[in-house]
Amino acid sequence: MVAGIELGGTKIVCLLARGPDAIEDRVQLPTTRPEETLAGIEHVLDGWGKFDALGIASFGPISIDRHAADYGHVTSTPKPHWAGTDVAKRLAARYEVPTGFHTDVVGAALAEARWGAAEGLRDVAYVTVGTGIGVGLIAGGVPVDGLTHSELGHIRPDRLTGDDWIGICPFHGGCLEGLAAGPAIGARAGKKGEDIAADDPVWEPVAHVLAQLCHTLVLTGVPRRIVMGGGVMVGNDHLFPRIRAAMVKSLAGYIALPEIAEPSFVVPPALGGNAGPLGAIVLGGQALEQQLKSFTAL
Amino acid sequence: MVAGIELGGTKIVCLLARGPDAIEDRVQLPTTRPEETLAGIEHVLDGWGKFDALGIASFGPISIDRHAADYGHVTSTPKPHWAGTDVAKRLAARYEVPTGFHTDVVGAALAEARWGAAEGLRDVAYVTVGTGIGVGLIAGGVPVDGLTHSELGHIRPDRLTGDDWIGICPFHGGCLEGLAAGPAIGARAGKKGEDIAADDPVWEPVAHVLAQLCHTLVLTGVPRRIVMGGGVMVGNDHLFPRIRAAMVKSLAGYIALPEIAEPSFVVPPALGGNAGPLGAIVLGGQALEQQLKSFTAL
Numbered sequence: 044m045v046a047g048i049e050l051g052g053t054k055i056v057c058l059l060a061r062g063p064d065a066i067e068d069r070v071q072l073p074t075t076r077p078e079e080t081l082a083g084i085e086h087v088l089d090g091w092g093k094f095d096a097l098g099i100a101s102f103g104p105i106s107i108d109r110h111a112a113d114y115g116h117v118t119s120t121p122k123p124h125w126a127g128t129d130v131a132k133r134l135a136a137r138y139e140v141p142t143g144f145h146t147d148v149v150g151a152a153l154a155e156a157r158w159g160a161a162e163g164l165r166d167v168a169y170v171t172v173g174t175g176i177g178v179g180l181i182a183g184g185v186p187v188d189g190l191t192h193s194e195l196g197h198i199r200p201d202r203l204t205g206d207d208w209i210g211i212c213p214f215h216g217g218c219l220e221g222l223a224a225g226p227a228i229g230a231r232a233g234k235k236g237e238d239i240a241a242d243d244p245v246w247e248p249v250a251h252v253l254a255q256l257c258h259t260l261v262l263t264g265v266p267r268r269i270v271m272g273g274g275v276m277v278g279n280d281h282l283f284p285r286i287r288a289a290m291v292k293s294l295a296g297y298i299a300l301p302e303i304a305e306p307s308f309v310v311p312p313a314l315g316g317n318a319g320p321l322g323a324i325v326l327g328g329q330a331l332e333q334q335l336k337s338f339t340a341l
Numbered sequence: 342m343v344a345g346i347e348l349g350g351t352k353i354v355c356l357l358a359r360g361p362d363a364i365e366d367r368v369q370l371p372t373t374r375p376e377e378t379l380a381g382i383e384h385v386l387d388g389w390g391k392f393d394a395l396g397i398a399s400f401g402p403i404s405i406d407r408h409a410a411d412y413g414h415v416t417s418t419p420k421p422h423w424a425g426t427d428v429a430k431r432l433a434a435r436y437e438v439p440t441g442f443h444t445d446v447v448g449a450a451l452a453e454a455r456w457g458a459a460e461g462l463r464d465v466a467y468v469t470v471g472t473g474i475g476v477g478l479i480a481g482g483v484p485v486d487g488l489t490h491s492e493l494g495h496i497r498p499d500r501l502t503g504d505d506w507i508g509i510c511p512f513h514g515g516c517l518e519g520l521a522a523g524p525a526i527g528a529r530a531g532k533k534g535e536d537i538a539a540d541d542p543v544w545e546p547v548a549h550v551l552a553q554l555c556h557t558l559v560l561t562g563v564p565r566r567i568v569m570g571g572g573v574m575v576g577n578d579h580l581f582p583r584i585r586a587a588m589v590k591s592l593a594g595y596i597a598l599p600e601i602a603e604p605s606f607v608v609p610p611a612l613g614g615n616a617g618p619l620g621a622i623v624l625g626g627q628a629l630e631q632q633l634k635s636f637t638a639l
Contacts, residue, residue, distance in 0.1 A: 104597070119597040166487025180561070182480075182487045189464025189480045189563035190598065197595055198557050201497035214595040259496050259557065263478070265487035297495055297512040299402070299417040300488065339637075 045331070046094040046138075047323030048084060049147060050101040050130065052122060052174075055080060057087045058320040059094060063158050067091075069320070077128040085137065098143040098327025099131055100150025100319050103177075107145055107192055115144055141334040143326030147171075148179030148193070149186045150322020151272065151312070156181060157325055159313035161268045168266035169312070170256065173273035176220040178256070182265045185329065196220045200255035201293075206248045219256055223249045225275050236274070241281040250282055254289030257309060261290070261298055272312040283309060343629070344392040344436075345621030346382060347445060348399040348428065350420060350472075353378060355385045356618040357392060361456050365389075367618070375426040383435065396441040396625025397429055398448025398617050401475075405443055405490055413442055439632040441624030445469075446477030446491070447484045448620020449570065449610070454479060455623055457611035459566045466564035467610070468554065471571035474518040476554070480563045483627065494518045498553035499591075504546045517554055521547045523573050534572070539579040548580055552587030555607060559588070559596055570610040581607060 044067065047058040053074055059067040068091065072083045088094075104120060106113040115131030131144035152161075152169035161167040165184040171177045176196030180187040187193065197218045211230055212221025221227055229236050232245040239245060253271075260266055276282060287309050294303065302308055312318055342365065345356040351372055357365040366389065370381045386392075402418065404411040413429030429442035450459075450467035459465040463482040469475045474494030478485040485491065495516045509528055510519025519525055527534050530543040537543060551569075558564055574580060585607050592601065600606055610616055 182485055187480055187485055187561065187563060190559075190565045190600075191562045191596065193562040194560045194596060195557075197560055199499035199553060199591065201499070214593045215591075255497060259493075261488075262492045262495055263485065263561065264489045264491040265485060267488045293497065293513075295512045298489065298492060302488075 044094045045096045045098060045324045045327035046088055046091060047098045047320045047327055048100070048134075049150065049319035049323050050074070050099060051147065051319065052102045055084060056316075056320040057084060058317075058324060059091050060321070060324050062324065063314070063317060063321060076124050081128075081130065081133065084134070088134075088138065094138070094140065096141045096143070096327035096331035097134060097138055098150075098323035098325065098330065099134065100145060100147045100323040100326060101130060103146050103192065104194070105130075105144070105146060105192065107188055108190070141327070141330035143323075143328075143330035145186050145188075145326055146177065146179060146192045147319050147322070148177040149181065149188075150179070150326060151314075151318040152179035152181045152270070152322070153184075153186075153325040153329075154314055154318045154321035155270045155312055156184070158321065159318065160270045160310050162313075164267045166265050166267045168260045168269045169318075170253075170260075170269060170271045171273035172223060172253065172271065172275040173225055176224050176256075176273075178260070180260070180263070180265055187265060195256065195259065196224075198256065198259060200252040200259075203248050203251045206251075208248070219252055223252050223275075225273075228275065236278065241279065246279075246282065246285065250285035251289055253282070254286045254293055257286060257290040258293045261294060261303060267302070268307065269309045270312050271309060272318070276311060280311075283311065342392045343394045343396060343622045343625035344386055344389060345396045345618045345625055346398070346432075347448065347617035347621050348372070348397060349445065349617065350400045353382060354614075354618040355382060356615075356622060357389050358619070358622050360622065361612070361615060361619060374422050379426075379428065379431065382432070386432075386436065392436070392438065394439045394441070394625035394629035395432060395436055396448075396621035396623065396628065397432065398443060398445045398621040398624060399428060401444050401490065402492070403428075403442070403444060403490065405486055406488070439625070439628035441621075441626075441628035443484050443486075443624055444475065444477060444490045445617050445620070446475040447479065447486075448477070448624060449612075449616040450477035450479045450568070450620070451482075451484075451623040451627075452612055452616045452619035453568045453610055454482070456619065457616065458568045458608050460611075462565045464563050464565045466558045466567045467616075468558075468567060468569045469571035470522060470551065470569065470573040472523055474522050474554075474571075476558070478558070478561070478563055485563060493554065493557065494522075496554065496557060498550040498557075501546050501549045504549075506546070517550055521550050521573075526573065534576065539577065544577075544580065544583065548583035549587055551580070552584045552591055555584060555588040556591045559592060559601060565600070566605065567607045568610050569607060570616070574609060578609075581609065
């Protein structure tokens, strides 16, 4: 049994489970100040008693480098009070079980690959397009990382000819997130997201730059499927065929693999709100597996 | 002892070695028609007698998916006669040893990480800027791949304001390779590469788009160092400080890790012409290690 925690910007979901069909308990908490929030999580986990591993899928940026002094911390987030908060070290020390720690989008990628829209695939990208744009990439069933985790939501994409809208990313202006996340679309259209019709002209440049992210992801060589979720995608099904078509046009036949042009290559998620906490369950399971492997290797 | 083959577009290097300080033999052959070239390689390897593993670092595109019918083949190359040529299956069957097969740039990344400019690092990008632009990415010491290998030389980069030169990639026009590989620079400057001075205005847009590749690579989260080689980089040291500065400016402080701004983050290679064949040696060693692991797991 694994304890999984999705640490979101507004809410926490704690799950005691083996998978989507073996959920023992599910508790939701609001994300407030770090000390209060972490004490709340500990109260839930203390109540569960015994579990074999712990997984945490967190909003970022976070430090995932096990050799770094700040491993397990939320690092430079603009979220008040949370910058520099230790999460994973604290919980790993309290529960003394193998502990996995990665981003919420990597968690969602792992969960969708294990039980969802990319079931059976080990090389998958998960893209969330919501308040921000995040990308989780897994290859061979494990997260692609190194120095840090993916931040591919901040690439500077090719633009439609004549599109020079400045974008709203405070760091980059017209990076992908500054052009195509929910707040950017709203700012550009001059109305609320739910009021933007499918035939609104704002979608054309948005679909173009999201397709550029897919172009870039295909060129990493990794994903056998791209799962796109988050509030912008969920509410706007019409984006999927547009993004697929623009991606195929942009790749221009260079990658000669027919699956890329199939509708099944860019798809919505299947796990809904449970992708995050189920991803945390996979992260915990992988941490346990790693520890077992290191025993075997001795 | 490992047999390593660098399969290049114009020449083949065969190496019998354990590493750069333990080279038993080195034979160079021209790349001609596939049948003649492969027979030449077999003649060299037959003469070596016994080796424990075989590694092949090849020009691409190639099929690296062990479950695909065309695994081990050069696939859709424009190089006459080579499209669809089986390389790795043929040699693996002949020598009956564990055989690794990947791109020349992944080979170079592995070799530079093991013995060269990124020695001791397990998360490294190798970029070649020559006739084309190729990227090899390794994470945790092994190649990052999945559906296929990296083709990040064909991203569509952000351009300098006012730069609308059309580019020469036959697939994409102004993708990175179409803008910043050797032939593109020559076409844009209207002179031969060796005649373009360091203060020629052509370098400004070239450095900008190469920095965009580095920006994208940093955002994958993987590399702890980016090694940039190939004919364009080797002959133009002035590009390194320009690319570093433009990359740091483009990232705009978003990735708050100080090492990214150090001169040691983007560096020239250290192994010169031996990076390719030494990479093939690492690929062979990794294939051997994989086989040993699968025995242990039984």
